[in-house]
Amino acid sequence: MRRLERCGLTALTTLKELPTKTSWLLRLGGLGCLRTHQCLPGTMSLREHALSLFRSAVGTVRPAPMLKRALKLQGEECPQLLVNSRAFPLKRDLYLVGFGKAVLGMAAAAEEILGDHLVRGIVSVPLGIQESLQRAGMQEMLLKPHSRIQVFEGARNNLPDSEALKGANAIRELAEGLTADDLLLVLISGGGSALLPAPIPPILLEEKEQLTKMLASRGAAIQELNTVRKMLSLLKGGGLARLAYPAQVVSLILSDVIGDPLDIIASGPTAASSHSVQDCLQILTKYNLLHSLPRSVQTVLSSSATKPTASEHYSHVCNVIIGSNTLALAEAKRQAEGLGYATLILSAAVCGDVGCVAELYCQLIRLLCLHTAGPAEGPQGTEVRGNLLQLAAELDIPGLNMAEFLQALQGLEPQKPLCILAGGETTVQLQGTGKGGRNQELALRVGLGLHRARGVEASSLGRCDVIFLSGGTDGQDGPTEAAGAFCSPELVAEALQEGLDAETFLSNNDSYAFFSHFQRGRHLLVTGLTGTNVMDVQVILIRATDR
Ligand SMILES: Nc1ncnc2c1ncn2[C@@H]1O[C@H](COP(=O)(O)OP(=O)(O)OP(=O)(O)O)[C@@H](O)[C@H]1O
Ligand SMILES: O=C(O)[C@H](O)CO
Incomplete structure (x- = not known):
């Protein structure tokens, strides 16, 4: 551990030692990451690289x-x-x-x-x-x-x-x-x-605040929320x-x-604006709010121009x-290639339910391992490709053509370590009362998925070193002091040995508690506030193991 600290590795610092909201730049250090690559063996350097790529993604949009x-x-x-x-x-x-x-x-x-x-x-x-x-x-x-x-x-x-x-x-x-x-x-x-x-008079600020809160609590997406806000504001x-x-x-x-x-x-x-008052009324109807609107809001909506x-x-x-997230990923790609990774960007618009997105990443990691462990992907490859196409169709990620992505993947040199970058924002439907954020929840779900996959195909996953990192570029993941978390296919099994059951934590949306306890916070990504925000970034790094 001391050796890592010398190399400026915040992510490996124990949680107790972490001052909150310290400048992440100070803590991640300007030069530490690349130096640790030379001084650390095995997955440590993958993890170091993932951290360094996250840092460069965020750095470019500071x-x-x-x-x-x-x-x-x-x-x-x-x-x-x-x-x-x-x-x-x-x-x-x-x-x-x-x-x-x-x-x-x-x-x-x-x-x-x-x-x-x-x-x-x-x-x-x-x-x-x-x-x-x-x-x-x-x-x-x-x-x-x-x-x-x-x-x-x-x-x-x-x-x-x-x-x-x-x-x-x-x-x-x-x-x-x-x-x-x-x-x-x-x-x-x-x-x-x-x-x-x-607020457009006679709407009162409190009325607008109340309506915003109600829309958000009923699950309105930011596009819907802001379509309504636009109609009520000067x-x-x-x-x-x-x-x-x-x-x-x-x-x-x-x-x-x-x-x-x-x-x-x-x-x-x-x-x-590309939206009209009709769009706004449709959203209010969808969330069952049309008939409980304050009179002031009704007055404003009824006198709004019908066309933007x-x-x-x-x-x-x-x-x-x-x-933007796109610019952040482009910079991380440049850095990853400089570090010797064959790199692809999956998408800067990964969105949808955190569970489905986690499944997408698990299948992708399985495929990357098959590709890396080679020489041929075999029937497993065909199955995983099919799963990926289906998941991508279900998630309907804007602008993502999974077939083209898989084609590009096939063109990558199998001898090189692989880096896949992605970004966006998942949705977590809170079921429990625990503490967490969408990045920590995503990392833990990916960890669990990989753990299960290892049970059935130890061969290719076992022949690769894998790191998955998901982090919020603003440095704060939900109401926690972490920005996100790392996971690997071994994470869940190692946690079980410490008596920590990932599934139990997940069922209570308690990913932060899981990562804080497990190996004393070693897998948390803690950056402090970054002063910017272009949603979340995911980094997947894979290489054939030396063992
Ligand atoms: N216990 C939890 N486990 C998982 N996710 C959670 C938990 N509590 C809150 N969240 C998620 O955290 C998000 C809110 O956190 P955060 O403030 O980082 O995001 P945000 O409101 O989208 O802001 P920003 O866009 O600035 O990141 C919500 O998406 C919410 O679902
Ligand atoms: O301020 C807002 O409306 C959201 O952060 C989206 O930009």
Whole structure:
């Protein structure tokens, strides 16, 4: 253990030793991971690599590198903003507004780039974030002492509240006062919906909060939730962009939604909405809420335009996704190839029930082991391929063509270690009262599936070293202090020897308790807050064992 600590390996530190919310960058160390690869044998280095790949995925969508890639300022006489190479002249004043969980760090990085050109800014960020970042030593995510950006902290528990309303009102006033010669830079990230509440009168904030809570508790997906929110808000659904007209609006967006839909991320305050009041009514009907709506909500819905505002009304707006799960995976792929892995990205949109997704990963790992253990996959290979095609059809992951993926897999060099990367967000239907998160639950379910598969085909699984890692890129998996967890085909059997039955923990959604107890937290991924959020990332690493 001491040897690992020297190599900067947080994931192997015992749980008791872990300070909460410490800067994950400090704790993961800039150089430790690659060094440990040379000093550790067997699966240890696979695990080290998985950690290093997760780290590089998250690192590339951290606010500062992301902003620096996307935003540049050029020219002294006639300054202009360059956003992904598109030029926006700064004719008069440059303003900044932002809302979302990752926006403070984005604002700090933007202010550094914009310097004195920035006249004034307002950001609405989660309650307590400045103190947390301060405590975690993440100074680079905090605004400088004489910053021109005013900070509003609110939305306790990710729900709109009076503090967030103050921030939203300030942002609204700023936008309303802009002229045709001004430029408004808008920073948007996940959590933005709750941080930018502006209910259309006569709707009260409490009524909107209540409706949001009810929809969420009845299982509404974020697309549904935000379709409703857009209809009830002055700023969502393109409202902010319309208020800022005729100023030029440039939005830099960090996506936390599958498929990066501009009009759903933070409820699309600067994007043309593709939804109508009918869509909203359909959702309220689906969740049996139509007949219990407050009178104010009924009034607003009945007077809403039947069609969304046409997209030509947004010609003054430029929306750019500057960070996403796709970008994070692309960086991890680059790193994995550098480490010598034959690498494929499964999808950046893996979603669906956590149990089905776990089964998909188990079947995939079985196939990868057959491929690695070679020489031929045989009838087992045919069976597993069939299972994968069926599971992919059931899950209906947007943009994933499993047949093409399997084809690409066959083209990979079998002598090389394999790396499969994926991302997205699973759904956990809570049945029990335990503590966990969707990544820890996924890792434990994959561990259990592999344990069962080992019972029937020890041959190929036993001839490979396998590591599976699932982690939330924001560094927090559910209400736990871990970001996720690692598993291997041996995990469940080893835990049984310690008297820990994975199935019992899973039936109570108690994955965090399982991983905390098992080998004193050795398989937990603990990163602390990362200051960004592009959903979750999964890493699978496989190589033929030396034994
Ligand atoms: N005991 C548990 N076991 C498994 N999953 C859980 C448990 N408790 C909560 N969760 C899951 O954790 C999720 C909420 O956690 P978290 O705040 O990380 O996600 P989020 O609300 O999607 O936010 P973000 O998008 O910022 O990650 C929900 O999807 C919920 O189902
Ligand atoms: O703020 C929100 O609406 C969610 O995080 C999705 O972006």
